[in-house]
Amino acid sequence: MSVWDGIVGQEPTVNLLKSVVASPGSGRDDIAQSWLICGPPGSGRSNLARAFAAALISPDQGLSDQPTRVTSQVLAGSHPDVTILSTNKVTIGIDQVRDLIVTSEQMPTTAPWRVIIIEDVDRMLERTTNVLLKEIEEPAPHTIWLLCAPSAQDVLPTIRSRTRVVNLAVPSNTAVADFLIRQEGVDRATALKAARLAQGHIGVARLYATDRQVLADRDELVIGLLGLRRSSDAIILAGRMVDDAKSQAARAVEGQVARAESEFRQVNGLGTDERIPPALRGAYHALGGKDEVRRRTTRLTRDVLDRYLNILASVYRDVCVLQNQADETAGLVNLENRPAITDLSVRLTRRAAIDRLETIATARRRLAGNGSPLLVFEALFCRLLVSDR
Template sequence: MSVWDAIVGQRQAVEQLKAVASGDPKAIAQSWLICGPPGSGRSNVARAFAAALESPDHGLGDEPTRVSRQVLAGTHPDVAVLATDKVTIGIDEVRGLIATSEQMPSTAPWRIIIIEDVDRMLERTTNVLLKEIEEPSEHTIWLLCAPSAQDVLPTIRSRTRIVSLAVPSNQAVAAFLEREAGVEPRLASRAARLAEGHIGVARLYATQDRVLADRDDLVVGVLGLRRASDAVLLAGNLIENAQGQAKDDVDRQAAEAEADFRRVNGLGEKDRIPTALRGAYNAIAKKDELRRRATRRSRDVLDRALNTVASIYRDVAVLQNNAEDAVGLINLENREAITELSVRLTRAGAVERLEDIAVARRRLNGNGNPTLVFEALFCALIA
């Protein structure tokens, strides 16, 4: 298994980065911007590229080297990754990375800095980063990740080499789920179709029954909207499900962190935490931090819900324009109800509802009250 095997549906980008990693070190650009839509795997591409740059075999071997495994696991001392659950990346975090970037690598050819979601930086934070991107330290490579080049300030964009990722095909995502997660073919195919090329969401649908069931309920609920009371009930159920999914996710992460802590410190599942380790143990289970993660996860679930609702009206538009043979339907399981809706709605009506969903997304991103946002949206969708 090479360092690139976990990259799904990005053959052109992988071949480009392979050639760079195995080429003349003096010719390697030191500032990169890896762009791709949500779920395209841009962070994984950045990590694989970093592993190839640091590894003695340049990532070309059939099996990852010890260096590659360290980079991919996030434990290599010369590769720093900034990922955040916050809405924005803080200026102090970036200043810390800049200080790190100026240090010589300890064991590898490069000191590599990966920043996920660089589009979450405010302009003043980006300005702090700008000088380092323009004139990196001699042995430092910056790998920035964003949904698109347009999501990054022109001053950063113009100083980086851009790698653009595609939306993975359903077939590629399904094959990945079968290979990496052991998902049976029919479920893998369905999860890939419903996720619309988003690898992470596809994995959720394929491995977490609750997430897939909640999506199914949402589609049925939207297709069944007839009265304002239906809209209010559906919005309430959606918010409740989002909070439940977020809590499950955070609880699972907290349990994994606690298990890792006990394993590293030689403690059994029910052993009492020694006094000397109590402070470190409490640090991994901060209630405020867990609450913040749950809020962020809940917003992610609601954003995914908007994509699901949009997929319904996308399917309506496909049927209205006789384009099913060309592009297919996303919600095949609900084809009959979607066909009925495509008859009740005009083409303009379908477009108006997609615009209503875009308005709801802007309101949600602007910290609007989620319940009110979805109540208003579902009322607007009533045919």
């Protein structure tokens, strides 16, 4: 399949980038060298950047049904002329950007372009962005920069004004479901449910479609929220949610380490149970080092908690839909909980429902500011309690 087949629900953007790649010779005067790819979480902006990079440097422009060695390397993040900066930290460091700039000045080794991808460029502090600014404004003749962010407003105007901005849409439920059926082999009913619950987030939809425990944790959170009556309920639910998030993150990191160790053995020609040679032990053990695992687990735990906030917001979104009698046009996310959400829509005023969405947004900011997850969720659930009227 072509490099574009994994991009979900972004046909206009894909057609635009295909035309850019196919322009006469894709020469230096025919293509912008600094791009800003914007889209909400889960829209696939990083995947689109990789697909674009693969199309730019592959001899077949990434269109062949059978991926070339070049496109496979780019999509796997191992091509020597495509550098990808991603981070599990809160911010991207200034030294990381300086290293990228040095790389960007080097001639490509085999491809017509050297491509630099920065995921989550919105995580740069202003002083770091200023280091990048000159390279974005005047790139090396052989280099293309692909920056990714949730929206153009999340990036400093000085960067935004010097790039060609591409905006991605939230994929439709049908598009996400078709992707899950094609890529994961799940049945249509499961795919449609996962797409609806994920609200256009492709990665989350894949989780819901393939991990029963993750889906069960989601159901438990929604039921717990709808059953909140006392402060003690709020405290218990907060503790359970934080524990569940830690467990999910630990399982995910364990899987990542296992895959990395398996790939390491394959690359170095080692069997599953074969002893690691002394010269390779340091690199092998670093894959599952305690500090690295702890750092990844902490970051992933916050990602899970952020997803939980989206789930909570979806309940009050459904309340607002029912209060405005818009369910036939807008639809409900949490269809399985319609009776309880209908009851909540009667117990809450329209203003109270909106206030709860704002309360969830406040909790998100506190969590992003390194607030204690347990305290943030305890305070949140206490604020979401509904007094009987």
